[in-house]
Amino acid sequence: MYRTMVCLTYLLLATLIPHQGGAETPAETSWPKRVLGHGADGVPFVDNRVCQSCHAQAFEDWQGSHHDQAMQPATEATVLGDFRNAEFTYQGVTTRFFTKAGKFLVHTAGPDGRMTDFEVQYTFGVDPLQQYLIPFPGGRLQSLSIAWDVHQQRWFHLYPDENTKPGDALHWTGLYQSWNIMCAECHSTNLNKHYDPSTQTYQTTWSEINVSCQACHGPGGRHVEWANREAAKTSPQDQPQNAPLKGLVVDFAALDGPGQVAQCARCHSRRRRVSVTDQHGRALLDDFVPERLGTGLYHADGQILDEVYVYGSYVQSKMYHAGVRCTDCHQPHTLKLRAEGTALCVQCHQSQPDNRFSTLAAKAYDTPDHHFHPIGSTGAQCVNCHMPAKTYMRIDPRRDHKLPGSPARPLRHPRHARRLHRMSSGQNPKLGGEYHRPMVWPSTRPTLCRHPCHGPSRTTRGATPARSIGRQHRATGHRAGHRIGVATPIWLKRAPAHHRGDQ
Secondary structure, three states: OHHHHHHHHHHHHHHOOOOOOOOOOOOOOOOOEEOOOEOOOOOEOOOHHHHHHHOHHHHHHHOOOOOOOOEEEOOOOOOOOOOOOEEEEEOOEEEEEEEEOOEEEEEEEOOOOOEEEEEOOEEEOOOOEEEEEEEEHHHEEEEOOEEEEOOOOEEEEOOOOOOOOOOOOOOOOOHHHEHHHHOHHHOOEOOEOOEEOOOOEEOOEEOEOOOOHHHHHOOOHHHHHHHHHHOOOOOHHHOOOOHHHHOOOOOHHHOOHHHHHHHHOOOOOOEEEOOOOOOOOOOHHHOEEEOOOOOOOEOOOOOEOOOOOOHHHHOOOHHHHOOOOHHHOEOOOOOOEOOOOHHHHOOOOOOOOOOOOOOOOOOOOOOHHHHOOOOOOHHHOHHHHHOOEEEEOOOEEEEOOOOOOOOOOOOOOHHHHHHHHHHHOOOOHHHOHHHHOOOOOOOOOOOOOOOOOOOOOOOOOOOOOOOOOOHHHOOOOOOOOOOOOOOOOHHHHOOOHHHHOOO
16 A cells, blocks of 8 residues: 555656746657756756856866766766676576676566566766666666666665566666666756656656756856857956856856855755746745655664765754855865865864854864874864764765764764773773763664665655655655654754645
């Protein structure tokens, strides 16, 4: 019954995404495909090369980034997996990866259970794992459940403890592995599903196959028109200095900390869609409602449990409320950290902090008096206490951006407590007593979440639910046990009851 309800919910949501107003209708019959199209406000998208012609350095920095490689056509240059007749066996099925006539092929069980050769059309992601997308009738792309471990150079299955057979929604040919429904929106620019409920087919389009310039800055047509008009002007005073006159849909230079975070949260959040099409430059809550703190998503103190994509964690932190932007730590185009290790944190956490953060205590942080460990050691790394990591998709550790406070007081979090115990027990009297003893996290009720985004199992107890309910498509589940507490962000406290899941 629950599987049926989930499937019907997803099919219904797919029907709510019609052809976007202003987008061109392609003449070809092969889907998905590239169509530049327009934004929801009618501003046209432009080719990436137009951006590159003026913003050469930013474009160069972006090339090779995870955004650039979020999705790519399968070629010798982009496919990282071993397709030299490599084999991988799962639940009695031996899958073979090989090439033929320049194509990348997978010999595996199809939707009817018969062993068949399937062509890989696209790569999906690049590090620490790469997945592969295979075209199916009706404009669908299906994500193979066997992925490539980039660091260990091996094939592995995303659900080793599941017996996913053909016909199961969790099988790689099933509903939960459909690229169109599950993950397409945040891996390409200006993606439109174009689902036709009468034929149950997709004519999905994108402006750019990957996460490119206009995925963050919004459609660039109006800005290009401004640039062309102003190209002949040489006097600085003749150049308009505000975003509307420059034609910018999203002007990151004009955004404060929460404003910039909200722009990134359009994808870097566990959220559900409340509008048919989202429009760059307007409030996050006009298009999406982020999931609130609740059983199965977060631990009781707000730290991450399921895959929640940063935003819901970060808005709980003191750093968010102090105005710290994503780009204070992450370079906006390469996506790399601005510094490695403790050097990243001491950019601000030092005896002379940035003037932007008037409430930050001016003192030396990278000292044994603060972290109780030798400088440069593993225990002295800020993130090992303040940003504990959890692994998703079996091999992808991600840091908790809630940034919990000092480990000198109990953080009711199992991974954090055990880490402190390993690093500290018998060495640091200042961490002694109950605070460095391993703490056992009470098991939670089994979650009903059976959505297969990235988690390892269908129902779990005190662990990651079966692939997180997929962002904008998640309309039900995890409602029982949700409570609004003192740590809950203001946007959750003030959300209407029907958005909070109380009704």
